Amino acid sequence: MPNDWNVAWLVGLGIMTLAFVLRVIHLGRPEGLVFDEIYYAKDAYALLHTGFEHNWTGEADSQVIHGDFSGMQDTGSFIVHPPVGKWLIALGIQAFGFNAFGFRFPSVVAGSALVLVVFFLARRLSRSTMIGVVAAFLLTMDGLHFSMSRIALLDIFQAFFTVAAVLALVVDRDWFRERLARHLEAKGLADLGGSFGPVFLWRPWRLAAGLLFALACATKWNSIYVLAAFSILSVAWDLGARRLAGAGTNSTVSLLFDAPVAFFYQVVVAIPVYVLTWIGWLTTSGGYSRDYGTNNPDDPVVRVFGDALGSLWNYHREIYGFHTGEGIKEATHIYEAHPAGWLVMARPIGIDAVNGIQPGVDGCPPAPNTETCLRVISGMGTPALWWIGVIALIAALVLWVGNRDWRFGVPVVGVASTWLTWFPNAERPLFFFYAIMIIPFTCIAVALCLGKLIGPADQPMRRRIGAIAAGVIVALITLNFAYIYPILTDDLLLYPQWLSRMWFQSWI
Numbered sequence: 001m002p003n004d005w006n007v008a009w010l011v012g013l014g015i016m017t018l019a020f021v022l023r024v025i026h027l028g029r030p031e032g033l034v035f036d037e038i039y040y041a042k043d044a045y046a047l048l049h050t051g052f053e054h055n056w057t058g059e060a061d062s063q064v065i066h067g068d069f070s071g072m073q074d075t076g077s078f079i080v081h082p083p084v085g086k087w088l089i090a091l092g093i094q095a096f097g098f099n100a101f102g103f104r105f106p107s108v109v110a111g112s113a114l115v116l117v118v119f120f121l122a123r124r125l126s127r128s129t130m131i132g133v134v135a136a137f138l139l140t141m142d143g144l145h146f147s148m149s150r151i152a153l154l155d156i157f158q159a160f161f162t163v164a165a166v167l168a169l170v171v172d173r174d175w176f177r178e179r180l181a182r183h184l185e186a187k188g189l190a191d192l193g194g195s196f197g198p199v200f201l202w203r204p205w206r207l208a209a210g211l212l213f214a215l216a217c218a219t220k221w222n223s224i225y226v227l228a229a230f231s232i233l234s235v236a237w238d239l240g241a242r243r244l245a246g247a248g249t250n251s252t253v254s255l256l257f258d259a260p261v262a263f264f265y266q267v268v269v270a271i272p273v274y275v276l277t278w279i280g281w282l283t284t285s286g287g288y289s290r291d292y293g294t295n296n297p298d299d300p301v302v303r304v305f306g307d308a309l310g311s312l313w314n315y316h317r318e319i320y321g322f323h324t325g326e327g328i329k330e331a332t333h334i335y336e337a338h339p340a341g342w343l344v345m346a347r348p349i350g351i352d353a354v355n356g357i358q359p360g361v362d363g364c365p366p367a368p369n370t371e372t373c374l375r376v377i378s379g380m381g382t383p384a385l386w387w388i389g390v391i392a393l394i395a396a397l398v399l400w401v402g403n404r405d406w407r408f409g410v411p412v413v414g415v416a417s418t419w420l421t422w423f424p425n426a427e428r429p430l431f432f433f434y435a436i437m438i439i440p441f442t443c444i445a446v447a448l449c450l451g452k453l454i455g456p457a458d459q460p461m462r463r464r465i466g467a468i469a470a471g472v473i474v475a476l477i478t479l480n481f482a483y484i485y486p487i488l489t490d491d492l493l494l495y496p497q498w499l500s501r502m503w504f505q506s507w508i
Contacts, residue, residue: 001124001127001174002123002127002128002129004129007129008120008123008129008132011119011129011132011133012116012119012120012123012132012136013116015115015116015119015133015136015137015140016112016113016115016116016119016136017112018140019111019112019115019136019139019140019149020108020109020112022140022146023108023111023112023146023149023150024105024108026489026490027100027101027104027105027108027150028099028100028101028104029100029489029490030100030352030354030375030377030490031065031099031100032061032062032065032100033061033064033065034151034351034352034377035151035153035351035352036153037103037104037151037152037153038061040085040086040089040103040152040153040154041064041089041093041098041103041152042054042056042060042061042064042072043077043079043086043089044086044087044089044090044092044093044103044152045064045069045072045090045093045098046072046077047083047086047087047090047280048090048093048094050280050284050286051279051280051281051283051284051287052076052280052281052284052286052287052288052290053076053077053079053083053086053287053288054072054073054074054075054076054077054286055072055073055075055076055077056071056072056073056077057071057073059071060072064098065098065099065100067098069098074286075286075288076286076287076288076289076290077288078288078289078318078322079288079319080319080322080323081154081219081220081221082217082218082219082220082221082274082277082278083218083277083278083280083281084157084161084215084218084219084277085153085154085157085158085219085220086154087277087280088106088110088157089103089106089107089152091106092104092105092106092152103152104150104151104152106152106157107148107149107150107151107152107153107156107157108149108150110149110156110157110159110160111145111146111148111149111150111156111160112149113160114139114145114156114159114160114163114440115136115139115140116136117160117163117164117167117440118132118135118136118139118163118440118443118444119132119133119135119136120132120167121135121163121166121167121170121410121444122134122135122136122443122444122447122448124167124170124171124174125170125407125410125444125448126407126447126448126451128451130451131447131448131450131451132447134446134447134450134451134470134474135443135444135446135447135448136443137474138385138443138446138447138474138477139439139440139443141382141385141477141478141481142381142382142385142439142443142481143378143380143381143382143481143484143488144348144379144380144381144382144432144433144435144436144439145381145436145439145440146481146488147351147377147378147379147380147433147488148379148433148436150489151351151377153433154219154220155220155433155434155436155437156436157219158216158219158220158223158437159436159437159440161212161213161215161216161219161223162212162213162216162223162226162418162437163414163440163441164212165208165209165210165212165213165216165226165227165230166209166226166230166410166414168205168206168208168209168212169205169206169209169230169233169234170410171205172203172205172206172209172234173234173237173241175203175204175205176200176203176237176238176241177241177244179198179200180197180198180241180242180245181245183197183198184245190246191245191246192242192245192246192247192248192250193246194246194247194248194249194250195247195250196242196247196250196251196253196254196257197242197245197247199257199258199261200261201261203261203262203265206234206261206262206265206266207265207269209230209265209266210265210266210267210269210270210273211269211270211273213226213227213266213270214269214270214271214273214274214277215273215277217270217274218273218274218277218278221323222418222421222422222437225417225418225421226414226417226418226437227266227267227270228417229413229416229417230413230414230417231262231263231266231267233409233413234262235254235255235258235259235262237406238254238258238259238262239251239252239254239255239258240406242254242258275309275312278312281312281315282308282309282312283308288315289311289314289315289318290311291311292310292311292314292315293306293307293308293310293311293314294307294311296310296314299314301313301314323425328428328429329427329428331428331429332429333429333431335347335349335350335431335432336429336430336431337349337430337431337432338426338430339419339420339422339423339426339430339434340423340426342419342432342434342435342438343386343389343390343393343419343435343438343442344386344387344390345380345381345383345386345387345432346504346506347432347506347507348378348379348380348381348432348507349378349379349380349431349432349433350376350377350378350379351377351378351379352375352376352377352490353374353375353376353377354374354375354376355372355374356372356374357372357373357374357375357492358372358373359371359372359373361373362375362492363492364492364494365494369494371494371495371496372494372495373492373493373494373495374492374493374495374498375490375491375492375493376487376490376493376498377487377488377489377490378484378487378488379431379432379433380432380484380487380488380507381435381439382477382480382481382484383480383484383503384476384477384480385439385442385443385446385477385480385481386439386442388446388473388477389439389442389443389445389446391449392442392445392446392448392449393411393412393415393442393445395408395445395449395452396408396411396412396445396448396449397412399452400412407448408445408448410441410444411441411442411444411445411448412445414438414440414441414444415438415441415442415445418435418437418438418441419435419438422434446473450470450473450474453466453469453470454466454467454470483501484501486501487501
């Protein structure tokens with residue numbers, strides 16, 4: 001690792017601050033609930049005051065933004081996502097009140113913190129602070145990350161916890177290799193000489209990964225795919241480390257020792273942490289299906305684990321049934337997007353829109369202007385970044401598999417576990433904003449490939465040409481972000497101005 005920790009922290013915090021400032025400007029616009037904020041902001045308010053989600057009357061969406069919460073009913077609401085993201089939204093409400101700024105502010109914090117995590121993950125993979133800067137800056141300039149950091153949805157929190165967990169596993173990889181090296185040095189050995197080597201039961205970074213993955217899954221369940229994929233990859237890293245240290249054929253014994261250690265930290269530890277995130281529902285009596293254990297004392301799970309946990313298990317069966325049932329498979333939505341088109345941004349999502357603003361109204365230029373105006377918030381990525389990202393991901397796959405460069409495996413596995421796992425569920429409505437889990441790994445892939453393009457320090461001519469090319473790419477992405485900025489931020493646009501940013505019919 002480079003030894004510029006002080007500089008790295010200053011630079012990383014600087015980029016995070018840039019991301020924060022860009023995202024917090026005009027955060028309270030529009031003032032009302034938009035998109036799925038109608039669920040999560042109200043759920044957060046209910047959690048804050050009662051510990052569980054409630055049903056609301058039909059008029060509540062327009063009432064709550066004016067401080068009228070009389071629409072919250074006594075009955076518990078059937079919710080389909082765990083509570084961590086909503087608890088985080090609740091922190092913003094507690095700090096700033098139930099208003100657009102308050103319930104969106106935690107998303108700004110999580111999105112900005114994700115930029116810092118990507119910086120340190122790319123820096124550790126590349127052993128270069130500069131490459132870390134590039135990855136973090138690219139994420140800062142992404143339109144989807146920008147939009148999802150300015151709305152009270154769960155996905156930005158899920159992305160933060162998930163990528164932070166991956167960072168912890170990458171740090172554990174270095175930690176494990178360092179401990180093997182220290183063992184050889186302490187014994188005065190050149191290598192393990194065919195022996196398996198020491199077993200390390202205390203793996204602090206695996207513990208951190210387990211806790212973070214638990215919080216990610218307690219925000220949205222599909223983080224479990226990332227947990228599974230990177231757990232397997234990290235065990236392969238352990239096996240490879242022992243082989244490199246000279247364990248020979250005995251390195252495969254890692255599957256009998258290192259793998260169970262990984263399972264303990266990343267699954268056994270994660271399960272009770274996940275359950276604890278439901279503490280509000282568990283310790284109250286009014287939540288949806290909370291009385292299942294009382295009403296079904298003969299249920300085997302209730303008899304073994306008690307009323308509260310038995311009811312929670314049944315609730316999870318109901319949530320799973322919702323996500324996999326025929327009802328959701330038959331549903332349709334105007335903005336549904338098949339995951340096959342996510343990487344090329346075939347169908348972005350509209351988050352909010354006010355159309356047909358007449359000339360002279362709400363800042364729309366008056367006569368002789370004959371065009372109407374509109375205000376929109378689009379959930380779309382920065383096209384140049386996403387399209388370059390596809391090329392970078394293909395290159396990363398080749399460099400990982402063909403050149404056996406482990407570093408490129410991280411973004412490849414990251415994208416595969418957050419993208420390909422949606423295909424079996426493609427018969428239900430899926431949406432492009434789910435791809436917020438993809439773009440951090442794509443930015444890392446692009447940054448690593450730009451590092452390859454720049455080349456080694458001992459080739460000054462290639463390095464100069466590569467640096468110019470890399471600079472042009474970053475500048476192009478930055479300018480592209482600036483161009484789409486108005487349709488990410490509810491800015492007033494003439495209809496032709498909006499249309500000039502809708503490059504394909506499927507974007508409209």
